[in-house]
Amino acid sequence: MNRKEIDLLLSRIEGLKSFLENNSLENFQQEILNVENYLKRFGSLAELLSHLENVEKIAYAAKEFLNIDEVAAYLQVSKGYVYKLTMQKELTVYKPNGKNIFILRDDLNRWIKRNPCFSNAEIKRQANVIAYTLGQKSKNKPTKGGKK
Known part of the structure; x- marks a missing residue:
């Protein structure tokens, strides 16, 4: 002991x-x-x-800041890759004592969401929204002669 x-x-x-x-x-x-x-x-x-x-x-889920080991586990990547992301300024880091690196969980979530791959249903939904918006604009567009 x-x-x-x-x-x-x-x-x-x-x-x-x-x-x-x-x-x-x-x-x-x-x-x-x-x-x-x-x-x-x-x-x-x-x-x-x-x-x-x-x-x-x-x-662990309630923690606001994560250290490098926790970030690697959270992102399911190696510690080396996390260090690479921090060196390339892909992730904002906090160094309260100048040595240990901490990263906000919210920053990690934003980083994860940066390149979404939408499902077919989501693409269809977005297309419908755009089509509806364009349809509304064309209805409100004045014609030649000043009448709608």
Whole structure:
């Protein structure tokens, strides 16, 4: 164990000691029951770990800024490609301490959306909108002689 782990363990032991001193045996037993009931919800360790992974994903999704590793995972590309995008100024980066690179999730989403490939249904919808707009303009266009 390193010094940090020992300090953390001592801190937890002191917290437990304080809890035991300030609570009755009944309160302690109730806390154990609460933990057991929580763990029973999952049935197995694998289910609990799966639940924790989902919680991590939710927390990850809520992050506004992502580091290079997270950006690579988010875009499903290599870290080298992310660095290339930043060097070519394709992505706006933030360097609060001059070294670590952070990128806004919204900037990544805009970058992803820069070259859409529309479905046939979307192309048809856009064509209908354009045709309707052109039809409206031709109806409102004055004819020679000043009458519509």
